[in-house]
Amino acid sequence: MRSWSLAGDAVWAGAHATFSGNDDEEAGRWRQQQPVPESWPVTIDGAVTVTCRLSAFRHLGLFPEQFPHWQWMTSTLKQHTGPERPRVLNLFAYTGAASLLAAQAGAEVVHVDASKKAISWAKENQATSKLNDAPIRWMLDDARKFVQREVRRERRYDIILVDPPKFGRGPNNETWDLFIDLPGMLRSCAELVAGPRSAIIVTAYAIRASSLMLDQLCREVLADKRGRFDSGELAIREQGGARAVPTSLFTRWCGDDLAI
Numbered sequence: 001m002r003s004w005s006l007a008g009d010a011v012w013a014g015a016h017a018t019f020s021g022n023d024d025e026e027a028g029r030w031r032q033q034q035p036v037p038e039s040w041p042v043t044i045d046g047a048v049t050v051t052c053r054l055s056a057f058r059h060l061g062l063f064p065e066q067f068p069h070w071q072w073m074t075s076t077l078k079q080h081t082g083p084e085r086p087r088v089l090n091l092f093a094y095t096g097a098a099s100l101l102a103a104q105a106g107a108e109v110v111h112v113d114a115s116k117k118a119i120s121w122a123k124e125n126q127a128t129s130k131l132n133d134a135p136i137r138w139m140l141d142d143a144r145k146f147v148q149r150e151v152r153r154e155r156r157y158d159i160i161l162v163d164p165p166k167f168g169r170g171p172n173n174e175t176w177d178l179f180i181d182l183p184g185m186l187r188s189c190a191e192l193v194a195g196p197r198s199a200i201i202v203t204a205y206a207i208r209a210s211s212l213m214l215d216q217l218c219r220e221v222l223a224d225k226r227g228r229f230d231s232g233e234l235a236i237r238e239q240g241g242a243r244a245v246p247t248s249l250f251t252r253w254c255g256d257d258l259a260i
């Protein structure tokens with residue numbers, strides 16, 4: 001998954017497999033430079049084992065960058081003191097790493113995904129993690145319709161994870177478009193949270209670049225210079241309102257003598 005990189009060609013040549021794609025989220029293919037096993041296990045936090053494989057859509061079956069969220073979630077769940085198990089709703093739940101970690105930390109979990117294949121992969125991970133008896137409800141459903149039904153049923157959750165793709169389809173071909181559907185989805189989630197000790201974690205992968213990426217690139221390029229880096233987003237503030245319209249990402253480096 002090559003992007004702006006200062007790694008030399010030797011580093012890329014040493015990779016077992018590389019995925020080359022275009023700017024579309026998922027189009028592209030894997031090129032194997034050295035044999036890659038059909039699948040391999042990855043254990044997370046010594047608690048849950050996920051089977052990884054090269055999938056046609058660049059994914060490996062695991063998004064390890066989510067790990068800090070998972071750690072935060074499991075430590076929060078372990079602090080739960082109520083008489084009942086805490087409840088976790090995992091939306092767009094994919095191969096289930098977060099669902100399994102939540103169950104392992106004592107939660108009752110509802111795992112929602114529109115893909116039969118993803119749900120059977122998640123169940124395979126449940127078996128590999130020896131969590132067959134964990135209280136997880138596997139829902140093959142459209143996430144948007146599911147949360148609307150849960151709101152009508154007045155269900156409540158202690159932690160809600162929302163990790164949607166940019167575009168997706170429900171099992172009955174319902175469309176999911178992040179830029180259209182996320183606000184409504186989050187409004188429903190806001191109705192489903194149990195109270196002031198609840199949490200919602202949302203991630204959006206809709207951007208290929210990020211301010212962190214730009215920041216790191218500048219730090220690498222300017223590694224031999226002393227100074228300070230500030231990175232973030234530029235936005236235009238709404239007149240008379242509280243909103244800001246994000247327009248672009250930036251990194252500003254200023255040399256030591258200029259830095260105040």
Ligand SMILES: C[S@@+](CC[C@H](N)C(=O)[O-])C[C@H]1O[C@@H](n2cnc3c(N)ncnc32)[C@H](O)[C@@H]1O
Pocket residue numbers: 061062063066091092093094095096097098112113114115118141142143144163164165167168169170171174175176
């Ligand atoms: C990028 S993955 C999410 C990664 C996952 N949360 C994790 O950390 O491992 C996106 C998932 O959303 C699912 N999906 C796409 N459209 C959906 C929809 N309308 N309703 C429910 N799930 C959907 C896909 O099947 C896929 O498993």
